[in-house]
Amino acid sequence: xxxxxxxxxxxxxxxxxxxxxxxxxxxxxxxxxxxxxxxxxxxxxxxxxxxxxxxxxxxxxxxxxxxxxxxxxxxxxxxxxxxxxxxxxxxxx
Numbered sequence: 760x761x762x763x764x765x766x767x768x769x770x771x772x773x774x775x776x777x778x779x780x781x782x783x784x785x786x787x788x789x790x791x792x793x794x795x796x797x798x799x800x801x802x803x804x805x806x807x808x809x810x811x812x813x814x815x816x817x818x819x820x821x822x823x824x825x826x827x828x829x830x831x832x833x834x835x836x837x838x839x840x841x842x843x844x845x846x847x848x849x850x851x852x
Contacts, residue, residue: 764805769845771802772818776841780829814848 778795785791799822806815821844828837 764809765849765851768802768805769848771798771805772822773841773845775799775802775822776825776837780825780834780837811851814851817844817847820844 775795775798778791778798803815803818806818821840824840825837828834828840
């Protein structure tokens with residue numbers, strides 16, 4: 760898979776995270792959550808279509824760790840979980 764495809768699917772996952780956890784005023788926070796879920800799903804779907812099962816597991820674990828970190832009020836841990844996963848996915852190129 761090309762570098763551009765990896766960056767595209769990582770951007771999808773990153774967008775999902777922003778829509779879920781960014782502290783911005785929104786007219787419809789519920790819609791933001793749904794759009795975030797859609798972005799997560801799009802990124803994971805792209806990996807599934809490529810047969811990247813290990814990468815799917817890694818990103819699923821990262822999404823879970825990010826959610827846990829935010830629930831605990833630790834955005835630094837959330838950022839670290841994302842950076843670790845993104846670096847690992849990029850190394851699969």
